[in-house]
Amino acid sequence: MALVFDLLGVFFFALSGSLLAARRGFDIVGSLLLGSLTGLGGGVVRDIVLGVTPTAFDDPVYLLPPLAAVVVVYFLHGPVRRFRRPILVFDAAGLGLFCTTGAVTALEHGMNPVAAALLGLTTGVGGGLLRDVVANRDPQLFDPGDLYALPAMLGAALITAFWAVGWRGVWLEAAVAALVFALRILSLRFHWHAPHAARTSHPARTEPAPPR
Amino acid sequence: MALVFDLLGVFFFALSGSLLAARRGFDIVGSLLLGSLTGLGGGVVRDIVLGVTPTAFDDPVYLLPPLAAVVVVYFLHGPVRRFRRPILVFDAAGLGLFCTTGAVTALEHGMNPVAAALLGLTTGVGGGLLRDVVANRDPQLFDPGDLYALPAMLGAALITAFWAVGWRGVWLEAAVAALVFALRILSLRFHWHAPHAARTSHPARTEPAPPR
Amino acid sequence: MALVFDLLGVFFFALSGSLLAARRGFDIVGSLLLGSLTGLGGGVVRDIVLGVTPTAFDDPVYLLPPLAAVVVVYFLHGPVRRFRRPILVFDAAGLGLFCTTGAVTALEHGMNPVAAALLGLTTGVGGGLLRDVVANRDPQLFDPGDLYALPAMLGAALITAFWAVGWRGVWLEAAVAALVFALRILSLRFHWHAPHAARTSHPARTEPAPPR
Numbered sequence: 086m087a088l089v090f091d092l093l094g095v096f097f098f099a100l101s102g103s104l105l106a107a108r109r110g111f112d113i114v115g116s117l118l119l120g121s122l123t124g125l126g127g128g129v130v131r132d133i134v135l136g137v138t139p140t141a142f143d144d145p146v147y148l149l150p151p152l153a154a155v156v157v158v159y160f161l162h163g164p165v166r167r168f169r170r171p172i173l174v175f176d177a178a179g180l181g182l183f184c185t186t187g188a189v190t191a192l193e194h195g196m197n198p199v200a201a202a203l204l205g206l207t208t209g210v211g212g213g214l215l216r217d218v219v220a221n222r223d224p225q226l227f228d229p230g231d232l233y234a235l236p237a238m239l240g241a242a243l244i245t246a247f248w249a250v251g252w253r254g255v256w257l258e259a260a261v262a263a264l265v266f267a268l269r270i271l272s273l274r275f276h277w278h279a280p281h282a283a284r285t286s287h288p289a290r291t292e293p294a295p296p297r
Numbered sequence: 298m299a300l301v302f303d304l305l306g307v308f309f310f311a312l313s314g315s316l317l318a319a320r321r322g323f324d325i326v327g328s329l330l331l332g333s334l335t336g337l338g339g340g341v342v343r344d345i346v347l348g349v350t351p352t353a354f355d356d357p358v359y360l361l362p363p364l365a366a367v368v369v370v371y372f373l374h375g376p377v378r379r380f381r382r383p384i385l386v387f388d389a390a391g392l393g394l395f396c397t398t399g400a401v402t403a404l405e406h407g408m409n410p411v412a413a414a415l416l417g418l419t420t421g422v423g424g425g426l427l428r429d430v431v432a433n434r435d436p437q438l439f440d441p442g443d444l445y446a447l448p449a450m451l452g453a454a455l456i457t458a459f460w461a462v463g464w465r466g467v468w469l470e471a472a473v474a475a476l477v478f479a480l481r482i483l484s485l486r487f488h489w490h491a492p493h494a495a496r497t498s499h500p501a502r503t504e505p506a507p508p509r
Numbered sequence: 510m511a512l513v514f515d516l517l518g519v520f521f522f523a524l525s526g527s528l529l530a531a532r533r534g535f536d537i538v539g540s541l542l543l544g545s546l547t548g549l550g551g552g553v554v555r556d557i558v559l560g561v562t563p564t565a566f567d568d569p570v571y572l573l574p575p576l577a578a579v580v581v582v583y584f585l586h587g588p589v590r591r592f593r594r595p596i597l598v599f600d601a602a603g604l605g606l607f608c609t610t611g612a613v614t615a616l617e618h619g620m621n622p623v624a625a626a627l628l629g630l631t632t633g634v635g636g637g638l639l640r641d642v643v644a645n646r647d648p649q650l651f652d653p654g655d656l657y658a659l660p661a662m663l664g665a666a667l668i669t670a671f672w673a674v675g676w677r678g679v680w681l682e683a684a685v686a687a688l689v690f691a692l693r694i695l696s697l698r699f700h701w702h703a704p705h706a707a708r709t710s711h712p713a714r715t716e717p718a719p720p721r
Contacts, residue, residue: 106439109435109439110441110493111441111493111494112441112490112493113492113493114444114447114450115439115441116494118438133345133557135562136348136560136562137348138347138348139346142408142412143409143412145409145411145412148411155494160496162494162495162497163497196566197567199569199572200566200567200569204566214643218430218642218645219430219436220435221429221433221435221645222645223533223645224645226539226542227530227538227539227542229535229539232538233538234539234542278536280536280537280583281535282527282530282531282536282539282540283531283583283587285586315706318651318706319705319706321651322706323651323706324652324653324702324703324704324706325705326656326658326659326662327650327651327653327706328706330651348560349560350558350559351558354620354628355621355624357623370706370707371704371706371708372708430642431642431648433646
C-alpha cells in the first residue's frame with residue numbers, strides 16, 4: 086500500500102518533468118530522462134546522503150511510473166496541457182507524500198530529527214529542483230507567488246516531532262501528507278506567499294538575470 | 298589496456314568541456330574544471346550511487362586526460378574549432394566506451410540488471426549533462442536533432458543482457474562500444490532522431506524559455 | 510575554535526547565496542535554501558565523495574549560519590547591497606577557510622594527496638558553483654576577470670604537501686587560509702587573472718550563449 090502511494094507520487098512528479106520536456110521541444114528520450122529525474126531525483130539524493138543504495142536503482146519497479154508519464158504526455162499532451170489545474174493538484178499530492186515518506190526513511194536510518202526533517206524536505210522538493218536546473222530555467226521552487234517548500238518543511242518537521250514522542254504509523258503519515266497537500270492547494274487558491282528575501286526589495290529594484 | 302581506453306574516453310569528453318569553456322570566454326581554470334567535470338563527472342556519479350570511492354579521486358592518473366585537454370585547447374583552439382567533425386567522432390567514441398564500462402562496473406558491484414543498464418547510461422551521458430548544466434545552457438542530450446542517449450541505453454542494455462547469459466570479456470565490451478559508436482555516428486550522418494516528447498507538438502507550439 | 514571558524518565560513522558563503530536570492534526577487538524560503546546550498550553544499554559534496562554522513566546533516570548547528578544570513582539579508586538588504594566590498598572580503602575568507610579545512614578532512618579520511626587537494630578545492634568552490642547552477646546563471650567561478658579557483662587550488666595543494674612531510678596543526682592551516690585569502694583579495698585589487706581557455710581567443714570571437 087505504501088509502495089502504491091510512493092509510485093503514484095513518482096508518477097505525478099514525472100508527469101511534470103515530461104510535460105516540461107514537451108513544452109521545450111525535447112524528444113521522447115529527453116521526456117524519459119527529465120521525467121525520471123523529477124520523479125526519482127529527490128529520493129536518490131536522500132539515499133545518497135543516507136549512504137544507502139538509492140531505492141530507484143535497487144528496485145526496478147520505480148522506473149515504471151516515469152515510463153507511464155512519457156506515454157501519457159506523448160499521446161495526451163494536448164488534453165494534459167489544458168488541465169493545468171489537475172497537474173498542480175497531482176504535484177501537490179506528490180509533495181505531501183514525498184516529504185513525509187522522506188522524513189520517515191531518514192528517521193528509520195537513525196538520522197537526528199533536524200537532519201530527518203531536512204531530508205524529508207529534500208525528498209519533497211529535490212526532484213523538481215533538479216528538473217528545473219537540468220532544463221535550464223529558474224527553479225519554480227523559488228517563485229515568490231505561492232508556497233511550495235514551506236508546507237513540505239512543516240510536514241517533515243511534524244513527522245519528526247511526532248516520531249520523537251513515539252507517534253508513528255501509516256495513518257499519521259497519511260494525515261500529515263494530507264495537511265501538506267491542503268496547505269499547498271490553499272496557497273495556490275488564495276495566493277498565499279512568503280515574504281521576499283529582502284524586506285525593502287520591490288520589483289523595480291530587483292535585478293534581472295545578467296544579459297547573456 | 299582497459300585503462301588506456303578509459304583514459305582516452307575521459308580525454309575526448311574533457312576536450313568537449315574545454316572547447317565549450319573556450320567558446321564561452323572562460324579562463325584556463327574554467328577550462329580545467331569544465332573539462333574535468335565532463336570527462337569524470339559521469340563516472341563519479343556512478344561510483345557515488347554504487348557507494349564506492351569515485352575512481353577519479355582514487356587514482357590520480359585520471360586527472361591527466363583533462364590536463365591534456367586543457368593544453369590542446371589552449372594551443373590549438375583555432376584548428377580544433379574547425380575540426381567539429383573529429384570532435385563529434387571522439388565524443389561518440391567516449392560515449393560507446395563509457396556506457397559499456399559503466400554497465401560492467403555496476404554489474405561487478407552486484408547491481409541488478411536494470412540498475413546496471415541505468416548506471417551504464419549515467420556513466421555515458423552524465424558528464425556531458427553536468428557540463429551543460431554548469432555552463433548554463435540547454436543540455437545537448439535533449440537536442441531532438443539526433444540520437445545520443447538511445448545508443449548508450451542500447452549498449453548498456455546489451456552488456457547487461459550478455460552478462461545475464463554468461464557472455465563477458467573485453468572483446469564483447471569492445472564490440473558493444475563499437476556498435477554504440479556506429480549508431481551515434483550514423484544518427485549524426487543521416488539525422489536519425491527520436492520522436493518528440495509529445496505527438497501533437499510542433500515547433501510553433503513549443504514554448505521558449507521564459508523571459509528572464 | 511575550529512568550529513567557530515567553520516561556522517563563520519558557512520555564514521559568509523550563505524550571505525552571498527541569500528543576497529543573490531534577494532537580487533533575483535526570490536522569497537525568504539528561496540533565500541534560506543539558496544543560502545544553505547551555498548554555505549553547506551561544498552562540504553556536503555566532499556563528504557558524499559568521502560562516503561561519510563555530511564557534516565551539515567550530522568550536526569544541526571551548521572544550519573544556524575544560513576538562518577542568520579537570511580535574517581541579515583531580510584533586514585539589512587539595502588545597506589548590505591551597498592557594501593559589495595565587505596561581501597567579497599567575507600567570501601574570500603570563506604574560500605580560504607574551506608579549501609584548507611576541506612583538504613584536512615580528506616587527508617584525515619585517508620585519501621591520497623591528489624584527491625585530498627581536489628576535495629579541498631571542491632569544498633572551497635563547490636558551494637558557490639551550486640549557488641550559480643541552481644540560480645540559473647553563469648558560474649562566477651569561471652569569470653575570467655579575477656582569480657578564484659587558483660588560490661583555493663594552491664591552498665589545498667600546500668596543505669597536502671605539508672601533511673606529506675609531517676607539518677600539521679591549526680596554526681599551519683590558519684596560515685595557509687590567510688595566504689589564500691590574501692591572494693584572492695590581491696587578485697580583486699589588481700585584476701590579476703588567468704589566461705583565457707584558448708590562446709588565440711579574443712572577445713569578438715567568443716560565442717555568446719545561444720539565444721533561448
